[in-house]
Amino acid sequence: MSAITVPAPAAPVTRLRLTVRGRRVLAALAALPAVIALSVAIIGGGSALASREDGVPAGGFVTVTVEPGDTLWAIAEEVAPAADPRDVVDAIVRLNALEGVTIAAGQEIAIPAQYAPTSP
Template sequence: MSAITISTGTMTGAAAATRLRLTARGRRVLATLAALPAVVALSVAMISGGSALATRADGAPSGAFDTVTVQAGDSLWAIAERVAPAADPRDVVAAFSRLNGLDAGLVSAGQELAIPAEYAD
């Protein structure tokens, strides 16, 4: 009979497995690289988000609104009574203010105001 020898399988020297060790600097670099796609995506979203704002010139087709030009001495109340004589002027003034972005409800001569659809002819 022949003798069988069994090896324990231990490695010595250069053949031993090395373990990966990250220094503090390496962890910072790895964290930065991992966060970079999120930062880029957020930056692109913030920059392109401003283009979603609608303006009357860009958002509405030409001729979509009837307009009225403010004459000297006109007020929103007078325009509301002239445009929609059967409606409550308070409701018409509120609709004019919302549609035209008038914060204080003040208008000046020569200004063009869009007429709300429910009061247009």
């Protein structure tokens, strides 16, 4: 009798199969650089605030203490004589979340930086 040689079976070709957990880990690793970049931008974003030459922060506000007899209209005309007082009063009301235009002596109100007086 003659010997029959049978070829050895070829090694099976396997595909990389990821579990749900593995896919989540890969997605988290892929998103990590974006998360780090956003974190740095959010944390460091406050240091890049611009300010006007007189020290008032751009986009910020300054506070004014209301004196006896003051009205929002009078304050608006005082802090921004070149602007329309109606616009200034509206901006002050919105910034301070006032329910009306009534203010009391001693009350501190915020004046938008764009209308802030140049000299305290």
